[in-house]
Amino acid sequence: MTNSPSKERSPLLAMRDVRKVYGGVAALDNVSFDVDTGEIVGLLGDNGAGKSTLVNVMSGVIVPDSGSISWQGQPVSMRNRTDSADLGIETIFQDSALVGSMSVTRNIFMGREITGRFGFMKQRAMREASAETLRGVVAIRGVKSPEQLVSKLSGGQRQAVAIARAVYYKRKLLILDEPTSALAARATAALFDYIGALREQGLSSVLVTHDLYDAYKICDRFVVMGRGQVVMSARRDEVGLDDLFKFVSRG
């Protein structure tokens, strides 16, 4: 079992000795965490293990007390979600940051509209781009038109739209915080298939999940956290599903 990624090139995201203390309790106790390009990392652990704090540090929502973060080999500091988005990190929370009363197209381009003169939107360009983005996304099969309102979509379809949006903006790292917690089994499988397919395009993902069975199929590496520390980090070929269950339950 090893925590060090390949030596030849620097990892996409490298966090070293990251520490965050809340009221005397270390939510993150000198955590080191790497994500390689084109890698899906399963971030596991019980409630209160520190997963959410780590995710929030990665997305710039929480600034750590100490430790360093580097992105593609360069040291970086992230103070908010815009900073992380500028680097190419997209965090998809359960509410997936979509507006239900707007169409899929308008959601994909929300805040980043394609505009022409005087800030007027290029409707056709946006429609075509969103149709193109949605094409071939199995997890959103059933979305009949990119002009459909997001409020009419199922939970899995919404997650897929949020991911498709991140793909459209050429994000390099997706952080998915419990993406399947509200989904039915079939939707979960479809969503994980989609995330797996994106790896082929060089996209990295951090998958925070309780869904070990499904996550085991697509993750390249697993990091188990407990009480603010990394208790285990292993590639899939080094660890079996049974061992993972043990580590997660032991914390």
Next chain:
Amino acid sequence: MTSGQERLLIEEGTEAADDKSAGDAEVSSTERVKWFSLIARLSPERRYRVSQSALDFAVLFVVIQVASIVAGVIWPNSFAYTNGANVLTALEAIPLLGITAIGVGVLMIAGEFDLSVGANFIFASIVMAMLANQGWPVFVAALVALAIGCGIGLLNGLITLWFRIPSLITTLGTTGIWTAATLYVHGAASQTFNVSGAFATLTSGSIGDFPAEMFWMIGLGVFAWAFLQRHRIGNHVFAVGGNARSANATGISVRKAKLIAFGFAGTMAAFAGVLAAARVSTITPGGETDLPLQVIGACVIGGTALMGGSGTVLGMALGAALLYWIEDVLLLLGAPGFYLDAFVGGLIIVAAALYAVTKQRRAS
């Protein structure tokens, strides 16, 4: 299966029904509903693009108007709907309500309210009349009125956003402030405002039987539509009203979008005030107290979401026209005008209750 997927499947089912040949004897209930709804008859691609309920509402509006006109022709004495004076009054009055409603409606889409539009309407127009009577060029005085309206709106926005207080409370407070300001700068007496020349033609002239106000409402409506549906910032207005947190997460400035909507609502209220002053030549301090309730009612009738995120300009304008129609019919039938206030008040409560109930249903 989640309810969303079920809904999708149901929609797919009706889609299949669409493709059935016309010779099919059996007509399903969904098809009958579809026959009634204009939007549903469009192609699916187009259907999603058409503004939610405006078109269906327009159909309802036309039906009501035709019925009223028929009734007016049959009973010209007891129901003088088609009487020339009645029609003219309607064409002059609807735009004042409609222009204010479009401003407030845009703000409602952004998820905020403005109760101070009535006080704004009076204050802006009375300052304009005072300046014009002091010898200011009337066009400049009118621009000052619009600037005041915009300023009142922006101030509502700044207070609301800066202190994070509900805009209903902010604008309830500023209503008092600007009503008092009117009395402070002018006093309680009515202010006269006589217009002539180009200004009179532009504000209170007419083309045929159509008064200038009607054209202003259409022009401003097209402007508001282009802003909301075609402009980047208009898209942000929908986003912040629909889900401010999500909008913020994608980098939209929630404050900027809302502030622009606040400014727009204030400007439109002052614009209506200018047109009203030019038409009737007098401004009464303390008037227009039921305007805020009426324009919110007009927006709600026209399908604007009470809690923000959706609405159409066509719906707002038609909502204003429908509200005036109710007032007019009550008047023609000899019923007291205050019935309208009760109707509008009840309507807003019903709309809010419906929203709350559907939200609870969805949550459970």
